[in-house]
Amino acid sequence: MIFDTIVTEGLAHLSYVVGDDHSGVCVVIDPRRDIGIYLAIAQRHNARIVRILETHIHADFVSGSRNLAAKTGAPLFFSADGGYEFPYEKLAAGDRFAIGDLAFEVLRTPGHTPEHISFIVSGGNKSEHAWGVLTGDTLFAGEVGRPDLLGEDMRGRLAHELFHSLRRLVELGDELEVYPAHGQGSPCGAQIGARRMTTIGYEKLYNPKLQIQDENEFCEAVLAELQPAPVYYARMKHLNATGAACSDHAPTPVPLDAEKFAAEMAIPSTLVLDTREIEAFGGAHIPDSLNIPLRQEFPIWAGWMIGPEQRILLVVSGPNDVELACTHLARIGVDNVAGYLRRGFREWTETGLRFHKVPQMSVHELKATLETAPRTQQLLDVRREGEWNQGHIPGAQHIPASALSTRLGEVDRAIPVAVYCSTGYRASIAASVLKRSGFGSVFNVPGSIAAWKGAGFKLEGSESQ
Numbered sequence: 001m002i003f004d005t006i007v008t009e010g011l012a013h014l015s016y017v018v019g020d021d022h023s024g025v026c027v028v029i030d031p032r033r034d035i036g037i038y039l040a041i042a043q044r045h046n047a048r049i050v051r052i053l054e055t056h057i058h059a060d061f062v063s064g065s066r067n068l069a070a071k072t073g074a075p076l077f078f079s080a081d082g083g084y085e086f087p088y089e090k091l092a093a094g095d096r097f098a099i100g101d102l103a104f105e106v107l108r109t110p111g112h113t114p115e116h117i118s119f120i121v122s123g124g125n126k127s128e129h130a131w132g133v134l135t136g137d138t139l140f141a142g143e144v145g146r147p148d149l150l151g152e153d154m155r156g157r158l159a160h161e162l163f164h165s166l167r168r169l170v171e172l173g174d175e176l177e178v179y180p181a182h183g184q185g186s187p188c189g190a191q192i193g194a195r196r197m198t199t200i201g202y203e204k205l206y207n208p209k210l211q212i213q214d215e216n217e218f219c220e221a222v223l224a225e226l227q228p229a230p231v232y233y234a235r236m237k238h239l240n241a242t243g244a245a246c247s248d249h250a251p252t253p254v255p256l257d258a259e260k261f262a263a264e265m266a267i268p269s270t271l272v273l274d275t276r277e278i279e280a281f282g283g284a285h286i287p288d289s290l291n292i293p294l295r296q297e298f299p300i301w302a303g304w305m306i307g308p309e310q311r312i313l314l315v316v317s318g319p320n321d322v323e324l325a326c327t328h329l330a331r332i333g334v335d336n337v338a339g340y341l342r343r344g345f346r347e348w349t350e351t352g353l354r355f356h357k358v359p360q361m362s363v364h365e366l367k368a369t370l371e372t373a374p375r376t377q378q379l380l381d382v383r384r385e386g387e388w389n390q391g392h393i394p395g396a397q398h399i400p401a402s403a404l405s406t407r408l409g410e411v412d413r414a415i416p417v418a419v420y421c422s423t424g425y426r427a428s429i430a431a432s433v434l435k436r437s438g439f440g441s442v443f444n445v446p447g448s449i450a451a452w453k454g455a456g457f458k459l460e461g462s463e464s465q
């Protein structure tokens with residue numbers, strides 16, 4: 001049997017290649033935009049990709065289905081419940097099809113989206129009986145899908161549909177293996193667990209949402225704890241539903257020396273994206289640049305902060321980071337990376353060009369200033385609401401990093417502002433947003449809330465206090 005899980009770090013997205021190596025046929029489920037990996041896996045198994053399946057219209061990445069179909073000739077098989085605006089083969093509840101000695105059966109599982117389907121898999125060298133189910137964004141390890149992505153009008157109805165879809169899934173049998181479309185870190189579920197696969201039996205026992213037997217109580221619970229969805233989700237949804245032309249990769253950016261880079265910054269809609277670490281950015285950066293360090297969280301934050309209309313110039317720590325950053329950006333539909341600073345930031349300083357800084361302020365300095373001269377220091381907490389409600393540094397103002405660009409008017413431009421989050425990552429993004437918006441005196445608090453607590457200082461506003 002062929003069964004490969006493809007993990008896309010950053011988006012915490014899981015896609016699958018499943019098939020029969022004896023017959024040399026396989027399917028790809030929920031492919032990402034850069035499809036080379038599916039072609040390589042099929043080749044490694046000496047197998048042909050004969051169908052491309054999707055569990056639903058994805059909102060968090062550019063689907064690779066149409067490009068994979070064009071490249072392999074394999075047909076697209078998606079939900080008959082619609083939403084797609086291009087031709088494809090329709091799958092309805094109860095439809096069955098064979099892939100070599102495997103059998104796939106379609107189960108309707110609306111809730112995360114109206115058209116959502118899951119695939120029950122049987123056969124192969126495991127068993128004649130069903131042994132697994134590909135649940136897409138309906139059921140994750142330790143969590144269920146979010147029903148709110150299609151807006152206020154739909155969320156209530158979808159939450160009820162999700163309740164019934166989950167009932168259908170748990171009735172399939174405790175022994176079934178569950179293969180979801182996301183792992184931990186994806187905003188597609190509130191509290192997705194660390195494991196990439198699970199079983200129906202395990203989820204029945206331990207998934208908190210599956211313990212709720214009352215339908216209304218379930219709906220309240222799934223709608224209560226949702227974080228705002230990243231702003232790029234609506235754009236991705238539209239792109240994947242309409243099948244807008246999108247190649248399987250973005251154009252390669254050109255290396256630029258500092259003077260050329262500076263000249264290119266003047267082109268309208270250009271954004272300088274600095275993917276270096278917090279300390280490097282704080283030490284010296286190009287005026288007006290946005291800092292999103294190239295860590296695990298990069299693609300989600302890029303999706304929050306960057307629009308598709310923006311033309312990107314990159315500042316990276318090393319040459320390998322150019323391709324990595326471009327791959328992450330392409331997966332969320334940001335293709336317009338025009339160039340990068342050829343030899344990293346030293347190219348800029350050695351040319352004698354102007355740079356800005358975000359000085360670091362220790363929690364000890366911060367505490368002393370807040371106690372002795374509170375009117376001379378603003379403090380901004382940019383964590384999520386749930387984190388803020390667990391307790392914050394006394395005197396802080398709360399604006400989540402994802403909302404800061406639209407709420408800048410709430411921060412006083414005349415007073416220096418120190419920014420913190422949980423570890424410093426979001427604080428650095430937020431500090432760069434403030435600097436770009438003309439705030440003169442902005443500090444980062446390294447270690448952020450962890451350092452404050454580590455120093456033994458008290459928090460205020462904890463719900464549990």
Ligand SMILES: [Fe+2]
Pocket residue numbers: 056057058059060112137188
């Ligand atoms: Fe989804």
